[in-house]
Amino acid sequence: MRHSSGFTLALAGFTLLTCGDAIIKSMAGLWPAPAIAALRFSIAVPLLVVFVVASQGKQALRVRKPWIQLGRGLSIATSSCLFFFSLFLLPLAEATAIGFVSPVITALLSALFLREHMRPLAWAATFLALAGVAMVLRPNLAEVGIVAFLPLAAACFFATMLILNRLAAGTGSPMALQWVVATVAAPALLVVASVGHFSGFEPLHVNWPHWSVVLRCAIVAITASTAHWLIYLGTTRGTAADAAQAVYIQLPVALLIDALLFRHLPDALALGGSLLIVCAGLIMWQNQRRIAGASSP
Structure with a gap:
């Protein structure tokens, strides 16, 4: 029952994230991606602290395991910045599809750091997902070059955050933990935005x-903070790998938004690659569930 509850919460969270991504994409060319990410988290910090203090008191702001909290904040800051860049360069649905490798990466990280066993089927799913990513990247790699790999790098950092969410379970209330993430991410992104501004590179001028x-x-600050809170609850009420499967709701939502707002539909090869990534994630999910079932009494 807890697995089902966690999946539903994560499903709602990923849906909200896609809607926020569409808003970010609408700002392409209006402001640099690092500055947008920095402002998004800077706005979230006071909103979250007011909510936490009003609902739970000042003591709720005291969370444990500071190094894990630091890792969570830096992971989401890096993931957000890279993904915002990718939204400016790639169609929403295709950037989102590449992000679907996060469940596979999450399962791999779970095997490495949470000591969850990786079966041969899981390795096969990994290669299937990479083949799907190659198909989705194909037209964009020729057009924009290696920067087309930005959503893949963002997915790696997002998977890291999911693993750290599991390790952070019980160190504070869910909303307080979201405040900690924003508090770490905001100054880190302000530094990145400042470096970009003073680099002399015109697209990064703020x-x-x-x-x-x-x-x-x-x-986006409000919707994304709510989304990450829901995803956090999903990972703590189930497993990191289970909650990550809810990411697949983003494909139909992103395709719909791309078609209605941005007048873009992926070609057949890109859509086929997206389906391969989805299949790989579902295989990985089933593999993780079998492992969980075999280990339960």
């Missing part, structure tokens, strides 16, 4: 944002 950019970042 000017005064239009009010609509601030408003959209505020909306």
Whole structure:
């Protein structure tokens, strides 16, 4: 029952994330991706602290295992920045599809750090997912070059966050843990945005944002914080690998948004690659469930 509850919560979280991604994509060319990510988390920090203190008191802000919290914050900051860049360069559905390798990466990290056994079927699913990623990247790699791998790198850092979420279970209330993540991510991204601004590279120059950019970042801050809270609850009420499977709700949502708002549909090969990634994730999920079932009394 807890596995089912965790999956449902993660499903809602990933749906909200896709809606937020569409808002981020709508800001392409209006402001640099690191600045957008920094503003999104900076807005989230005071909102979350007010919510936590009002609902649970100041003592709720005291969370344990600071190094794990630091890792969670840096992981989501890096993942967000890389994925925002990818949204500016790739169609929403294709960038989202590449992010679907996160369940496979999560299972691999679970095997390495949580000592969950990796069966041959899981390794086969890994190679299947990589083949799917290659198919999705094919047209974009020729057009934009190696930066097309940005969503793949973002997926690796997001999977790291999912593993750290499991290790952070019980160290504080869910909303307090989201506040900690934002508190770590915001200054880290401000540093990245500042470095980009002073680098002299024009696309990273940070000017005064239009009010609509601030408003959209505020909306994403609220929806994304809620989404990550739901995903966190999903990983703690089930397993990291189980909750990660809910990511697949993003494909139909992203395809619908891409078609309606951005007038883009993936070609047959990219869509086929997306389905391969989904199949790989589902195989990995079933493999993890068999392992969990075999180990239960």
